[in-house]
Amino acid sequence: MPGLIVVGAQWGDEGKGRIVDLLAADVQMVVRYQGGNNAGHTVVREGRAVRLHQVPSGIMRPGVLCVIGNGTVVEPFSLLEEMDELAGFGCDLEVLRISRAAHLLLPYHQVLDQVQETSRGTQALGTTGRGIGPAYTDKAARVGIRVEEMLHFDTFARHFRAVAQEKNRLLVALYDQPPLDIEAMLERLRPAAERLAPYIADTSLLVHQALRRGDRVLFEGAQGTLLDIDHGTYPFVTSSNPTAGGACVGTGMAPAEVTGVLGIAKAYTTRVGSGPFPTECRDDVGEHLVREGVEYGATTGRRRRCGWLDVVLLRYAARLNGFTSLAVTKLDVLTGLPHLRICTAYRCGGMVTEEWPPVGYDLADCEPVYEEWPGWSESLREVRRWEDLPEAARRYVERMEALVGLPAHLVSVGPEREQLIVRRSPWGT
Numbered sequence: 024m025p026g027l028i029v030v031g032a033q034w035g036d037e038g039k040g041r042i043v044d045l046l047a048a049d050v051q052m053v054v055r056y057q058g059g060n061n062a063g064h065t066v067v068r069e070g071r072a073v074r075l076h077q078v079p080s081g082i083m084r085p086g087v088l089c090v091i092g093n094g095t096v097v098e099p100f101s102l103l104e105e106m107d108e109l110a111g112f113g114c115d116l117e118v119l120r121i122s123r124a125a126h127l128l129l130p131y132h133q134v135l136d137q138v139q140e141t142s143r144g145t146q147a148l149g150t151t152g153r154g155i156g157p158a159y160t161d162k163a164a165r166v167g168i169r170v171e172e173m174l175h176f177d178t179f180a181r182h183f184r185a186v187a188q189e190k191n192r193l194l195v196a197l198y199d200q201p202p203l204d205i206e207a208m209l210e211r212l213r214p215a216a217e218r219l220a221p222y223i224a225d226t227s228l229l230v231h232q233a234l235r236r237g238d239r240v241l242f243e244g245a246q247g248t249l250l251d252i253d254h255g256t257y258p259f260v261t262s263s264n265p266t267a268g269g270a271c272v273g274t275g276m277a278p279a280e281v282t283g284v285l286g287i288a289k290a291y292t293t294r295v296g297s298g299p300f301p302t303e304c305r306d307d308v309g310e311h312l313v314r315e316g317v318e319y320g321a322t323t324g325r326r327r328r329c330g331w332l333d334v335v336l337l338r339y340a341a342r343l344n345g346f347t348s349l350a351v352t353k354l355d356v357l358t359g360l361p362h363l364r365i366c367t368a369y370r371c372g373g374m375v376t377e378e379w380p381p382v383g384y385d386l387a388d389c390e391p392v393y394e395e396w397p398g399w400s401e402s403l404r405e406v407r408r409w410e411d412l413p414e415a416a417r418r419y420v421e422r423m424e425a426l427v428g429l430p431a432h433l434v435s436v437g438p439e440r441e442q443l444i445v446r447r448s449p450w451g452t
Contacts, residue, residue: 025234025237025238025239025240025282025450026234026240026242026276026280026281026282026283027046027239027240027241027242027281027282027283027284027285027449027450028241028242028244028267028270028281028283028284028285028344029042029043029046029242029243029244029285029287030244030247030248030265030266030267030270030284030285030286030287030340030344030346031244031246031247031248031250031265031286031287032247032248032286032287032288032336032337032340032341032344032346032349033247033248033288033289033292033293033294033333033336033337033340034246034247034249034250034256034292034293034294034295035245035246035247035249035250035265035294035295036247036289036293036294036295036318036320036327037247037287037288037289037352038287038289038350038352038353038435039080039243039244039245039287040065040066040075040080040243041065041066041080041352041435041438041440042285042287042350042352042433042435043079043080043081043241043243044080044081044083044084044440045443046241046449047080047081047083047084047087047241048084049239049450050081050087050238050239051086051087051088051233051238051240052087052088052089052090052229052230052233052239052240052241053079053080053081053082053087053088053089053090053241053243054089054090054092054226054230054240054241054242054243054270055077055078055079055089055090055091055092055095055243055244055245056092056094056095056242056243056244056269056270056272056273056274057092057094057095057244057245057246057263057264057265057269057270057273058095058096058155058244058245058246058261058263059097059128059153059154059155059245060076060077060098060101060102060128060153061076061151061153061155061245062076062245066080066083071112072438073109073112075105076101076105077091077095077097077098077102077105078091078102078105078106078109078119079091079243080243081241081243082109082114082116082118082119083114085115086115086118087118088118088120088229088233089118089119089120090120090121090122090226090229090230090274091119091120091121091122091125091226092125092226092230092273092274092275093122093123093124093125093226093227093273093274093275094263094264094269094272094273094274095122095125095126095273096126096127096128096154096155096158096159096162096263097121097125097126097127097128097170098127098128098153098154099127099173099212099215099216099219100211100215102219103215103218103219116222119222120222120223120224120226120229121170121219121222121223121224121226122170122223122224122225122226122227123169123170123171123223123224123225123226124169124170124171124226124275125169125170126158126159126161126162126168126169126170127158127167127168127169127170127172127173128153128154128155128158129154129158129168129183129187129208129212130203130208130211131157131186131187131190131191131194131203131208132154132155132157132158132161133152133153133154133157134154134190134194134200134203135154135157135190135194136150136152136153136154136155136156136157137152138194138198138200139156139157139198140152142198148258148259148296148297150296155261155262155263156262158262159262159263160262166186166189168182168183168186170219170223173212173215173216173219173220173223174216174220174223176213176217179212179216183205183208183209183212184209187203187205187208188205190203191203191205226274226275227274227275227276228275230274230275230276231275231276234276234280239450242270242274242276242281244265244266244267244269244270245261245265246261246263247265247340248265248266248336248339248340248344249294249336249340250265251263251264251265251266251269251343252264253266254266254343256298256299259296259297259298259299266343266344267284267344267345282451283347283348283449283450283451284344284345284346284347285346285347285349285350285432285449286337286340286341286344286346286348286349286350286429287350287352288337288340288349288350288351288352288423289316289332289351289352289353289356290351290352290353290356290357290419290420290423291312291316291329291330291331291332291353291356291357292329292330292331292332292333292336293312293316293318293327293329293330294327295320295325295328296325299385299386299387299389300328300330301330301333301366301386301389301390301391302330302331302332302333302364302366302391303328303329303330304329304330304331308329308331308360309328309329309330311359311360312329312330312356313326313327313329315355315356315358315359316329316353316356331363331365331366331391331393332363332364332365332366332423333366333391334366334367334423334426334427335366335367335368335369335376335377335378335379337423337426337427338377338378338426338427338428339378339379341427341428341429346429347429347449348429348430348431348432348449349423349424349427349429349430349431349432349433350431350432350433350434350435350449351420351423351431351433351434351435352435353435354403354416354419354420354434354435354436355402355403355404355435355436355437355442357398357399357416357419358398358399358400358401358402358403359398359400360398361397361398362395362396362397362398363395363396363397363398363419364393364394364395364396365393365394365396365419365422365423365426366391366392366393367393367394367426368392369389369390369391369392370389370390370391370392371388371389371390372384372388375392394422396415396418396419396422397415397418398415399413399415399416401413403416403436403437404436404437404442406436406444407441407443407444408444409434409444409446412434412436412444420434430446430447431446432445432446432447432448432449433445433446433449434446
């Protein structure tokens, strides 16, 4: 039962799509288990960047079955646009399956997300405005609409009208917005439902059957550990569970079928939107990381906030997810910095802790405690063997491994597929 979960170990944007694309060369199935089209995974192939938002990253590998799991929220229009773009790139969409139990992200969710974020003023959370929060809210409130309802459009339309009328009352009475045209939305949704119908399946059963056959199955999360609705930097989080436990709930897989959890971590730290960020660099170092790392969101284009590596967060992520190994990405971005810093602890109100802030303290109250490490000037882009890395780069990764207590089996030294050092297979073989 070889199931490997791939989890972002920071605030997302760690390069999960690139790692999944690499590992998908040797698997039979890739499953996306949470999130919606607010996430973006960038895969670079033959010099061309392909940005995936809802389709699993395994779609770039011929013959790999790609599953959008029940823990996701599916925005039908953007999904169809993404599918058309992938078809134009030569991808086979016959391998795509969408869980019948996934919830739909509908036009009224997007409008509500945007007006709610605007109404928060200075307390805005920095959402993408894609409707993710309202869609998951409806799911929890048991008024959401599932993907499988599109198979019987007349029944779907009745359900949609009832929910949309409630949303219109909310938009008009609370937010002083004009009501949405319900029938116009349904006119757009009918052809979308027809196009998506052939891809709808009982994906939990498909995953179960694949694992029982002994197929290798990758479980791909969106966002990262620190954006988890339960365990992240609340309220500056997403609306689902990107952590490893979310893979079981979001696919219908039993926990006993997981054989490994691969944590993806940048060689530094980034985050998008609002919220505390202890190691953020608002100086020339931050500019270097943005420039050399091309730190702009794949979905929104927003500039990412950048800072030094924070192993307090990594240890927390390792504990929550049960990482069995790490993949360190964007090591090459640090090239050219004469000195590097690693945050090993926090100073909170006169006390020093190596763990997540103690009860009574917020992350915003914590100051980083740093170690200093020498940098390197040599380009890493052509390096393919661990022993060929500059000594300072090896020592930096080795210190990262020691502080987190996990081996780094994969180390990326550039954005292309082949720009990777494989020290050992994350499958444990």
